[in-house]
Amino acid sequence: MTHSQRSDSYEPHQDLVEQLDLLIRARYPLLYIVAAEEEPVEAVLQQVAAQEPSRKLLLWDIVRGWDDSGSDKGSLMGALNRIGKANAEEAAIFVLRDLHPFLRSTTSDKTAPTVRELKNLARELKRSRKTIVLLSHTLSLPPELVEDITVINFPLPNAQEIDYLISQLVVPEKLKVSGLAKEQLVKACLGLSRTKIQRVLAKAIAAKQQVNETDIIHVLEEKKQAIRQTEILEFFTTQDSLKSVGGLENLKLWVRMRQGVFTEEARRFGIPNPKGVLLVGIQGTGKSLSAKTIAHEWRLPLLRLDSGRLFGGIVGESENRTRQMIQLAEAIAPAFSGSTKSTKPLATSPAAQTATLAPAAASLAA
Numbered sequence: 001m002t003h004s005q006r007s008d009s010y011e012p013h014q015d016l017v018e019q020l021d022l023l024i025r026a027r028y029p030l031l032y033i034v035a036a037e038e039e040p041v042e043a044v045l046q047q048v049a050a051q052e053p054s055r056k057l058l059l060w061d062i063v064r065g066w067d068d069s070g071s072d073k074g075s076l077m078g079a080l081n082r083i084g085k086a087n088a089e090e091a092a093i094f095v096l097r098d099l100h101p102f103l104r105s106t107t108s109d110k111t112a113p114t115v116r117e118l119k120n121l122a123r124e125l126k127r128s129r130k131t132i133v134l135l136s137h138t139l140s141l142p143p144e145l146v147e148d149i150t151v152i153n154f155p156l157p158n159a160q161e162i163d164y165l166i167s168q169l170v171v172p173e174k175l176k177v178s179g180l181a182k183e184q185l186v187k188a189c190l191g192l193s194r195t196k197i198q199r200v201l202a203k204a205i206a207a208k209q210q211v212n213e214t215d216i217i218h219v220l221e222e223k224k225q226a227i228r229q230t231e232i233l234e235f236f237t238t239q240d241s242l243k244s245v246g247g248l249e250n251l252k253l254w255v256r257m258r259q260g261v262f263t264e265e266a267r268r269f270g271i272p273n274p275k276g277v278l279l280v281g282i283q284g285t286g287k288s289l290s291a292k293t294i295a296h297e298w299r300l301p302l303l304r305l306d307s308g309r310l311f312g313g314i315v316g317e318s319e320n321r322t323r324q325m326i327q328l329a330e331a332i333a334p335a336f337s338g339s340t341k342s343t344k345p346l347a348t349s350p351a352a353q354t355a356t357l358a359p360a361a362a363s364l365a366a
Contacts, residue, residue, distance in 0.1 A: 012161045013044050016154070020048045024055070024093065028150050029125035030118065032134045032141065035154035036193050038097065041135055044154075045093060055091040055129075061098060076102055080117045088128035095133045100140035115144050122148040162189045162197065166211075169201050176212040185211075188219040196222055227303065242293050245286055251277075255294050 023031060035041045042059065049057040060066050065073035072078035076099070083094045102114045121132060122145075134149070141149060157165065163186050166175070177185050189197050200222050204215045242252045277294065279287040295302035 010160065010164050012157075012164060013040070013047075016044055016152075017047045017051075019152070020044070021051045023150060024048065024131045027126055027129075028131065029122040030132050030134065030145070030149045032136075032139065032149045032151045033154055034136060034139045034151065036137055036156065037154075037195055038135060040194055041154050042095070045095060045133065049093055053091055055093050057093050057095070059095040059097065061096075076114060077117065080114075080121065083130065083132060084117075084121055084124065086130060088124075088130065091129040093131050093133060095135055097135050098137075099134045100136045100138055103142050103145075104140040111142065115142050118145060119148060156191060157189075157194055157197070159186050159190065162186045165194060165197055166201065169198055170205065170211050174205060174210045176210045181213045181216075185213075185216050185219065188216045188223070191223055191227070192219070242297055245290055245293055248286065248290065251290065255297050258298075 020031070033041055045057055049055045058066060058068060060072065060079045062074060062076065065071050065075075066079070066082070072082060076096075079096065086092060086094075099114075103111060118132075125131065139151060141151065163182075166186070166189075189200075192200075197219075200215065200219050201211055204211045204218065242255065245252065277291075279290055281287055292302060
C-alpha cells in the first residue's frame with residue numbers, strides 16, 4: 001500500500017497545531033494530551049515544533065529513556081531533573097509518555113515526589129521557553145496539579161479525516177468505491193483509530209488487491225472488536241424490522257419519516273438529525289426490540305450501554321470510563337444507543353428515573 005501522489009488541500013489537525021502553538025507561545029507550562037494513539041499526536045507535535053520560532057522536540061518513556069541519548073531509562077525523576085536543568089532560553093518541548101501510573105498510585109509516598117517536582121517545574125517553566133507535554137491514553141490528574149495542567153483531548157478521526165486517510169492509503173486504481181458506497185465506508189470507519197483503519201484497508205489490499213463495498217462488513221467487524229474491548233459498550237447487529245413490533249404505530253411512522261435524515265443529501269438541505277428517543281415502560285413491552293428495529297431501519301450501529309460497568313472501585317475510574325464511553329459514542333455517531341435497566345444507578349424513585357434518563361438517551365444518540 002502506497003500513499004496517493006495526488007495533492008489534497010485538506011490538512012488534518014491544523015486547528016490542534018494552531019491551538020498547541022498558541023498555548024506554548026503563551027507559556028503554558030504543563031499540557032496533558034489524552035489520546036488513543038501516540039504516533040498521530042507526535043506528528044502534530046513535530047509540526048508545532050517546526051513553527052516559528054522553531055523548538056526542539058524531545059521524547060521520553062520509562063523503558064527507553066530520552067530519544068536523543070537513551071539516558072534516564074527507568075528514572076522519571078532523572079527525566080524531570082534534565083528538564084529543570086535545560087537552558088531556559090532554548091525553546092523546547094519535552095514529551096513524557098505514559099506518566100499516568102506515576103500520578104494515580106494509591107500509595108501517597110510514591111506519587112508525592114513526582115507531583116511535587118511537576119509543581120516545581122510548572123513554576124519555573126512559566127519564566128522559560130520550555131513546555132512539558134504529558135502524553136497518555138487515559139487521564140489521571142492529581143488534585144494538586146489541576147491549576148497547573150491544561151488537558152487536551154486528541155479525538156478519533158472524523159469523517160473528513162477518514163476520507164483523507166483512505167485517499168492517502170489506497171491508490172485510486174485500487175479504490176473501487178464511490179458515491180454512496182464511499183460515504184457508507186467512511187461512516188463505517190467512524191469510531192476506529194487511525195491504526196485500525198489502516199489495518200483494515202491493508203488487509204483488503206492484501207486479500208484481493210482492492211478496496212470495495214464488501215469491506216464495509218469487515219470494517220464493522222473491526223468496530224465490534226474495538227467496542228467490545230471497552231467492556232462498557234456492546235455493539236449489536238440486528239435483522240429485526242418494524243414488522244416485528246406490534247402496535248406503536250406512531251413510533252413506526254416517526255421512524256419511517258426520518259429514515260433518510262443521516263445522509264449527506266439531507267444535511268445539505270438543512271434537515272436536522274433526531275437527537276434521541278426515550279422509551280419508558282414496564283418489562284416486556286418491546287423497548288429493547290424497538291431500539292433494535294430503529295437501528296435496523298436507519299442502518300445505524302446499535303450500541304448498548306451496561307451502566308453497571310461504568311462504576312469502578314478506583315478513584316477517578318468511573319469518570320474515565322464515562323468519558324471514554326461518551327467519546328466513543330460521539331466518534332461513532334450517527335449511532336443508535338440504548339441502555340437497558342439504566343434507571344437503577346441513575347435514580348431511586350420512578351418519577352426521578354424518567355427525568356434523569358432522558359438527557360442520557362439524548363446525549364448518546366447523536
